[in-house]
Amino acid sequence: MFQVRPLPNTGTAVLTVTLVVVVLALPMVLNSYYLTLAVSAALWAYLSLCWNLSGGYAGLFSFGHTAFFAAGAYTSTLLYTELAVSPWLGMFAGAGMGALLALIIAVLAVRYRIRGMYFSLATVAVVEILRPVLDTWSSVGGSTGILLPLLNSPGNMLFIKRAYYYYVIVGLVAVAMLVTWMIARSRLGYYAIAIREDETAAEVSGVPSARVKRQMLAISAALTAVGGTFYAQFYLFIQPEIVLGWDPQMQMILGTMVGGPGTVAGPVVGSLAFSVLTEVLQLLPIGWSPEIAAIVMRLIWGVILVAVMLYLPGGLLGMGLHARKRARVARA
Amino acid sequence: MHPLDIVQALLYGVVYGSIYALAASGFALTLGVMQIVNFAHGHFIVVAGFLSLLLFRLWAVDPFVSIAATVPLAFVLGAAIYSLVLRHVVMESHHTQIMVTLGIGLIIENVLLLAFGGDLRLASTGYTSRTLRLGGLALSVPKVVAAVLAVVTVALLWAMLRYTKLGKAIRASTDNWQAATLMGIDVRRVRLYAFGLSAVTAAVAGSSLPTFYLLSPFSGIEFLLKAFAIVVIGGVEDVRGVVIGGLLLGLLEAAAGMLFSAAIGSAFTFAVVLVFLAWRPSGLLGRA
Amino acid sequence: MTALRIEGLRKRFKGLEALRGVSFEVADGEVVGIVGANGAGKTTLFNTLSGVIRPDTGSIRLHGREISGLAPHMICKLGIGRAFQITRPFLNLTCLENVTVGALNREPRAARARERAMTVLAQVGLDDKAEMLGRDLSVSWRKRLELARALASGPKVLLLDEVLAGLNELEINEMVRLLPTLTTDMTVLIIEHVIQAVLQLCSRAVFMQAGAVLVDGAPNEVMNDPMVIDSYLGTEREC
Numbered sequence: 092m093f094q095v096r097p098l099p100n101t102g103t104a105v106l107t108v109t110l111v112v113v114v115l116a117l118p119m120v121l122n123s124y125y126l127t128l129a130v131s132a133a134l135w136a137y138l139s140l141c142w143n144l145s146g147g148y149a150g151l152f153s154f155g156h157t158a159f160f161a162a163g164a165y166t167s168t169l170l171y172t173e174l175a176v177s178p179w180l181g182m183f184a185g186a187g188m189g190a191l192l193a194l195i196i197a198v199l200a201v202r203y204r205i206r207g208m209y210f211s212l213a214t215v216a217v218v219e220i221l222r223p224v225l226d227t228w229s230s231v232g233g234s235t236g237i238l239l240p241l242l243n244s245p246g247n248m249l250f251i252k253r254a255y256y257y258y259v260i261v262g263l264v265a266v267a268m269l270v271t272w273m274i275a276r277s278r279l280g281y282y283a284i285a286i287r288e289d290e291t292a293a294e295v296s297g298v299p300s301a302r303v304k305r306q307m308l309a310i311s312a313a314l315t316a317v318g319g320t321f322y323a324q325f326y327l328f329i330q331p332e333i334v335l336g337w338d339p340q341m342q343m344i345l346g347t348m349v350g351g352p353g354t355v356a357g358p359v360v361g362s363l364a365f366s367v368l369t370e371v372l373q374l375l376p377i378g379w380s381p382e383i384a385a386i387v388m389r390l391i392w393g394v395i396l397v398a399v400m401l402y403l404p405g406g407l408l409g410m411g412l413h414a415r416k417r418a419r420v421a422r423a
Numbered sequence: 424m425h426p427l428d429i430v431q432a433l434l435y436g437v438v439y440g441s442i443y444a445l446a447a448s449g450f451a452l453t454l455g456v457m458q459i460v461n462f463a464h465g466h467f468i469v470v471a472g473f474l475s476l477l478l479f480r481l482w483a484v485d486p487f488v489s490i491a492a493t494v495p496l497a498f499v500l501g502a503a504i505y506s507l508v509l510r511h512v513v514m515e516s517h518h519t520q521i522m523v524t525l526g527i528g529l530i531i532e533n534v535l536l537l538a539f540g541g542d543l544r545l546a547s548t549g550y551t552s553r554t555l556r557l558g559g560l561a562l563s564v565p566k567v568v569a570a571v572l573a574v575v576t577v578a579l580l581w582a583m584l585r586y587t588k589l590g591k592a593i594r595a596s597t598d599n600w601q602a603a604t605l606m607g608i609d610v611r612r613v614r615l616y617a618f619g620l621s622a623v624t625a626a627v628a629g630s631s632l633p634t635f636y637l638l639s640p641f642s643g644i645e646f647l648l649k650a651f652a653i654v655v656i657g658g659v660e661d662v663r664g665v666v667i668g669g670l671l672l673g674l675l676e677a678a679a680g681m682l683f684s685a686a687i688g689s690a691f692t693f694a695v696v697l698v699f700l701a702w703r704p705s706g707l708l709g710r711a
Numbered sequence: 712m713t714a715l716r717i718e719g720l721r722k723r724f725k726g727l728e729a730l731r732g733v734s735f736e737v738a739d740g741e742v743v744g745i746v747g748a749n750g751a752g753k754t755t756l757f758n759t760l761s762g763v764i765r766p767d768t769g770s771i772r773l774h775g776r777e778i779s780g781l782a783p784h785m786i787c788k789l790g791i792g793r794a795f796q797i798t799r800p801f802l803n804l805t806c807l808e809n810v811t812v813g814a815l816n817r818e819p820r821a822a823r824a825r826e827r828a829m830t831v832l833a834q835v836g837l838d839d840k841a842e843m844l845g846r847d848l849s850v851s852w853r854k855r856l857e858l859a860r861a862l863a864s865g866p867k868v869l870l871l872d873e874v875l876a877g878l879n880e881l882e883i884n885e886m887v888r889l890l891p892t893l894t895t896d897m898t899v900l901i902i903e904h905v906i907q908a909v910l911q912l913c914s915r916a917v918f919m920q921a922g923a924v925l926v927d928g929a930p931n932e933v934m935n936d937p938m939v940i941d942s943y944l945g946t947e948r949e950c
Binding site for chain 1: 800
Binding site: 150152199202203205207208209211212213215216217219220222223224226227337341344348383386387389390392393394395396397400401404 | 460508511512515516517518519521522523525526527528529530531532533534536537644648651655684686687689690693694696697700701702704
């Protein structure tokens with residue numbers, strides 16, 4: 092859960108440039124299956140980055156980010172299917188809806204002093220209320236969901252060639268990382284981390300905690316909503332059970348917590364590790380069916396999560412920053 | 424609406440409410456005694472359910488009877504999980520605890536998936552589909568038995584906390600563990616036992632389930648959320664709070680289910696949880 | 712010029728009345744020691760002054776402006792800085808980052824705030840520990856960090872709550888030597904049990920007991936007041 096790092100040195104810069112080149116060149120060497128995987132991996136990296144802003148930096152441990160995700164997906168999709176509004180525009184409307192929902196949550200949480208695990212529970216409640224509502228609301232597709240057309244319409248964020256989706260999502264990842272980096276070194280970032288560490292001490296040091304929470308949650312939500320729009324455009328099908336499910340939420344959190352909450356690259360590292368490991372497991376010559384491999388992966392992930400939380404509380408990227416105090420362990 | 428429908432719904436609410444209360448009591452115990460948010464509690468219940476299902480499939484052991492086996496096993500497993508993992512997060516932030524216990528839940532869920540597959544399961548004993556009929560009311564026999572068992576178990580838990588030495592030590596540690604340590608109570612030991620007890624209540628709740636509930640490895644989170652809701656509504660410090668919370672939850676669900684649908688009922692329950700979070704998060708019987 | 716005017720502050724917590732009509736004034740530049748036994752209401756007083764707690768009744772005026780009931784960060788912006796009795800460093804941030812949070816109160820640009828923070832760290836003698844994490848600091852260094860963070864927020868009135876508690880004699884002497892250099896154009900209120908420090912640092916002392924101010928005057932007068940001695944040492948008949 093760390094730090095605002097100073098600007099990178101030359102070695103890191105060279106590494107970064109190489110990485111960028113590799114990432115941009117990927118669609119030329121990957122086949123259709125792996126390209127789809129790459130898009131999916133990048134999407135989860137993006138969503139983890141979004142969650143990180145609220146959970147990793149501001150300490151707002153939300154289990155309800157799927158609500159923002161759904162807000163984006165449904166808003167842009169409905170605007171497209173009902174009013175022929177291009178999702179390129181619709182995604183801003185979706186972001187707006189996400190931000191609005193976040194502001195409502197943040198204002199109520201501050202007003203009623205809902206913090207810590209109670210805040211987490213409140214966000215769960217929001218999703219648990221939203222899902223049945225969407226399920227029974229036939230005008231927005233109900234439990235059967237909404238299908239998007241399979242056609243090539245770049246003006247409407249619909250491509251036949253997967254490579255284009257890839258570049259869009261990679262662009263979004265870059266934007267999210269940039270936003271995170273900019274916030275981290277700004278006053279908002281310092282204030283958010285201060286609130287995460289000790290809200291009262293932060294307040295007497297001049298941190299306007301209510302405002303900071305609103306801002307961080309709204310930004311996180313707006314970005315998450317854009318992810319929802321992309322999801323709809325790529326997978327061409329949205330349904331309350333899927334977009335408001337527990338699994339997507341867990342993936343957002345897992346990627347961040349294992350990779351390094353409160354860092355810029357942590358969520359990307361964490362969620363990419365998840366994606367790569369899942370694929371590796373399926374490729375192992377053990378004759379596992381994809382379903383079994385997925386189950387084993389999730390099991391391993393549970394083990395990794397427990398191990399990281401106990402021994403590497405800063406996540407993979409937070410590792411170098413401090414050693415775990417054994418004294419605290421012995422106190423129990 | 425026939426008045427009998429209302430009574431039926433009330434009965435339904437009380438029956439389910441008792442079972443919910445038992446399911447939540449273990450969660451409340453760990454939260455109260457060691458301030459650990461155990462997001463794997465629901466999974467403990469599910470494991471017990473599958474164990475009892477297994478015993479039924481292999482040796483035709485009646486699920487209610489299998490409690491004799493699942494309870495000691497649960498105590499041992501619970502104590503083991505506590506000593507190996509949870510002991511280290513007692514002093515950590517709730518976020519860390521949630522993450523760790525979610526991890527444990529993930530492990531449990533996927534082990535169960537590998538062992539049993541993802542389908543929903545039910546243990547069909549001779550009485551599973553039998554219903555008691557009183558006047559115009561129908562009561563499913565296994566649910567009634569489970570509810571009675573739940574009430575008895577919670578009552579035993581309450582008595583144990585009230586009258587036994589360990590119980591008093593647990594309550595002292597809940598109130599103020601530093602003071603308890605100074606009074607000579609081995610708080611570490613107390614926490615270990617309390618967690619084992621929590622697992623035991625989960626075992627009793629879980630073992631009853633296969634007789635009337637379609638169990639799946641994915642049910643863990645669902646049970647956890649119910650337990651959490653009950654703790655928010657009823658409070659953590661007192662067993663009676665859990666009972667009140669459980670009954671309220673059962674009745675709310677029954678009422679909403681009668682008036683609308685089960686899904687809306689669930690949404691309504693969470694709306695109530697939100698109200699409580701805003702108004703009185705420590706619960707009806709909790710100390711604000 | 713009156714820096715702080717406190718009138719009739721009352722605060723009740725369930726059964727306990729922690730503040731029973733506290734009133735006194737502090738002039739610009741004064742260093743006032745707040746003394747009294749534990750439970751006298753000193754920290755509660757600080758909590759109301761810094762906005763952590765809202766008083767039931769009463770008024771607090773900072774340079775003429777009413778601040779009771781304002782949010783803590785507003786009060787900090789208006790010029791009250793606070794160091795807690797049990798230090799509250801941001802554990803997972805470095806010393807520099809800790810103090811930068813305070814500095815941002817006056818300097819909204821992060822880079823400039825860092826520079827300001829570095830200066831303050833040097834003033835309290837923590838500059839060599841700038842990159843150390845809050846959690847890795849010992850008690851006495853945490854006290855300094857707490858002080859630095861409060862100073863960086865640019866206060867006109869500084870509230871120090873037992874800043875010497877837990878320090879050994881050497882550290883106390885150092886702190887007593889250091890404090891006046893750091894607070895030259897500030898008004899300071901110090902809660903302290905170390906009487907020697909009160910006598911050395913303060914131009915005035917206020918004695919509190921059971922939520923009320925009983926004695927208010929020059930430090931050595933206050934410390935020699937029979938009521939004060941009674942509360943610290945007890946009278947003969949209590950043996």
